Amino acid sequence: MSDVALFNMIINPNIIEMEYAVRGPIPQRAAELKKHGRNIIFCNIGNPQALGQRPITYYRQVLSLLEDPDSIGRERNLRSLLNKAGLASKALLSDELLNTAEDILKKMETGMGAYTESRGPAFIRQAIARFIDRRDNIDEEGIPSDPDKIFLTNGASEAVKFILEMMIASPKDGIMIPTPQYPLYSATIKKNGGAQVNYYPDEDSDWNLKKSMLEESIKDAKKQGITVKAIVVINPANPTGAILSEKSMREIIEFAKEHEMAIIADEVYQENVYDGKFISFAKIIGKEAVPLFSLHSISKGFYGECGQRGGYLELRNPPGIKDHACKFLDVLVKQASVSLCSNTAGQLLTYLMVTPPLPGSESYPLFFKEKTQILDDLYEKAEIIRAAFKQMDGMKCFGRIGALYLFPRLEKLPAGTDDFDYCMALLEETGLCTVNGSGFGQKKGTNHLRIAFLPPKEMLKEVLPQWIAFHNKYVNRK
């Protein structure tokens, strides 16, 4: 057999065709330029700590104690030694921190190095359920979250793969996804050999979504014999930063109910709503006969712990009220057990995310200060970039500010060029690495780019004037 034949024999053709722009040709070129000494600003991905965001002190101090349980005793020994000598030091951790870590280790039973239950330890799933209930104010009205229907995952990416693998068995199994969308969805549908069914929120009315848009999209899919198993909603949206209205959410639920499909609610940016309030699908959906998978993650929000790969998936309304609800869950548990469990550092950071320090505690003031600073900064940085867009010919940016991204439309481009050419030229000229709109999907004939509003303000102040100059020269060239 020739090499080419062996290559083709071994590799699943779906994987050859699959695309993933967020780490595609432009970021790859950026990495190459960086290797050769160029100063690159990586705005292609929501990776805050790569752009200088410091981790939340409290989270890391607790995690560090958990990874080396002996350190708790060592800290105490040092404190008593210093006390005896009449010395004090800020370098010692507070008793509150040591007690928190000790308390967690007690709950974990087998520490950080053992496989946990496949879904994740029960005490973490219980804490997540309480977090969801608090967030959604279920004391007033609503249905409590069920810890048995929560699965800890290696980031939300793994949750997405988990759900789509569970659903897609044939090329006629369809998943509805927004256009534009985060390419994890299109790539995973492709890899599993399913059908991608696009729907199109309306950019010109701030990416607003109406049931009629969904109806249009499913009509086409049904014509092609596709069974749509689920609709994906990303809220706040990636890449557009748009935030759904409650009205749109209710229309989506109605649509899913009528057409008998599940909802996959990617809510990893739920803390990244800078003006307004996040509303979860879990709160709105009630007991409708619509299976709901909601996702959250430690990678975004104000924590930005991307590399630690923690997250969870919450299931509501599994099909079947008696026997089958149970069986549905059993199947998910079995599927989760093949991966044994998600990583414990990610699990524990997820636990800390849902049990932050409370007002009045010793750790609270610093925690609150760090949290507020990061969220305020993000909003300010988004505004700074949006202001720059106003100085760029034909650069139009819709949407409230949500998530970590801006997704402006390039209304003016030289003939024969598209957003890919523009982003590549922008990178070469200024070192700014963004992603072309076509990497996320977009309405035919439009051009966009996505930029993560993460670089430090000083960096923005330096690069934005360069971008403006580049832009106006590029789009007006003859």
Place this chain on the structure above:
Amino acid sequence: MSDVALFNMIINPNIIEMEYAVRGPIPQRAAELKKHGRNIIFCNIGNPQALGQRPITYYRQVLSLLEDPDSIGRERNLRSLLNKAGLASKALLSDELLNTAEDILKKMETGMGAYTESRGPAFIRQAIARFIDRRDNIDEEGIPSDPDKIFLTNGASEAVKFILEMMIASPKDGIMIPTPQYPLYSATIKKNGGAQVNYYPDEDSDWNLKKSMLEESIKDAKKQGITVKAIVVINPANPTGAILSEKSMREIIEFAKEHEMAIIADEVYQENVYDGKFISFAKIIGKEAVPLFSLHSISKGFYGECGQRGGYLELRNPPGIKDHACKFLDVLVKQASVSLCSNTAGQLLTYLMVTPPLPGSESYPLFFKEKTQILDDLYEKAEIIRAAFKQMDGMKCFGRIGALYLFPRLEKLPAGTDDFDYCMALLEETGLCTVNGSGFGQKKGTNHLRIAFLPPKEMLKEVLPQWIAFHNKYVNRK
């Protein structure tokens, strides 16, 4: 649509059919018993730290410092404070540890909270390549490992899924797996809708493997129109603990070459060879035109860091020598990038696994003591259990001692019962949780069980007499 219909519509039937005995009905029953206060010894899974094995101190101390980089400065402040006061304390970490952590953080650049390169950071992949070269003595002869062809993964389980997803695109795509095997393989083949092609090492000659056995198996597969894409070899083997001879390895390579398929070498138990020496496929395969995927993990060996989910996959001889070798790798990198990256704690423990403290360093004596103690203990515990088998009627255990498991054959069982019934009864009677041989696959008409030889010796001394009594009563009942 009825609930049952909605259930069937949503779930991929392959996932409903998939089986995973290691976390199947027997372990589930064990968890239930534990909830009700029974004392259970979980020997169903290789999860050392759940059975009291302590993590290696050096690994955790470094990891703990990495998770909270400020702690390095805090330690130094405390030391200088104590020095000034003329005090000393064993509770301070050594300079060597602090320097090691600092050095790693410098190499990481963006710390533990940022997404890394999808394959994992270059400095870790380089360290892995050097580890492989040392292990395989390539100074004497051999081909150096290439860091560009190494991928860090969330444990070896993710690597297996990664490879099989890449290969399986149709029900006629086959993967050869040993029988018995670790059920991750059968489950993942099933989930991806591929064909499982069994081959049968010879139990009666210590699970020895000959090319003729492989030929027999592929002949059957070809008759059914199956294209075999790869052969899986687990060495040392799970569940049997068997260790392949170099002769068998060469026959496997020859077979793979003749029939044009890849080799997937699951070598996660490479440190768990208690009498003899581990030989890697990477060392033997040379430049044969056989693509080789070798897997390793931090979950086993003497480290047992299962919950931290770290591991790597090394690729050799990708198909195509010039253009296509490159393209093959590009496809793998693209596939890896969809998951963004593996978790950083797992990555860093993998780094520490391949860069252990060197003789002469301050950390070495304790590290060496802990390592030796764990490996010696494992061997001793395996011998204690094997000795107990000799007191059980018709209990026959072949194989050298490798990996973390014994897989004895139950030659005598009451009519109408099988190994599942036996293991369930053993659990109910003694609290000992093992897995029935049928959960791994076995020759028709035979019965086995797998036990992980992990419980502390005192625990074994208590439970083994109970097991012997149970066994002889159970198998001799009328």
